[in-house]
Amino acid sequence: ETGVTQTPRHLVMGMTNKKSLKCEQHLGHNAMYWYKQSAKKPLELMFVYNFKEQTENNSVPSRFSPECPNSSHLFLHLHTLQPEDSALYLCASSQDWARGNQPQHFGDGTRLSIL
């Protein structure tokens, strides 16, 4: 139990669907992150939120839309995805994005499959 919970664990959706991934952290952290892990590829950072403000968008297509209503919750809204978007989507949190000596703690991810 890492203190970072992601739901759902598995999601299958068609290319025209709209769905959302949810992440919740119980660690009192102020920074939250979305990562993508495709098969046989390293993790790729997608978005960073620090104190609810987006501080990083790693050239992610607009069909992925993040939302951070408070420091404990992070969402990733998905619409008109492509088959190549099938991947494991991981959420992480840390005390503060700007402090390199603070580890990030990860959830177990949402396994997303696009039909």
Add this chain to the structure above:
Amino acid sequence: DAKTTQPTSMDCAEGRAANLPCNHSTISGNEYVYWYRQIHSQGPQYIIHGLKNNETNEMASLIITEDRKSSTLILPHATLRDTAVYYCIAYGGATNKLIFGTGTLLAVQP
């Protein structure tokens, strides 16, 4: 950002110490050495991190060379549940991005 180099895979006998090496010859002075592991179908798990001094916690020990160009993660008594991909990452520099490479697949053998 400092790039790290790790062996692709290693084997270790159950109950023995697992020593995982990492080279980070271009690490900058304000970057920490972090270790994570990822067990199949789970998210990465934070293990330990350090700047200059050796560190120990309930999971592992981290030995960093004096010149900071390399480090070793030590799992003192490996179990089958320690089979995972282990990532060594230099983190905390100007861009503050946790960049995962391909890591070392540690296979603990019974």
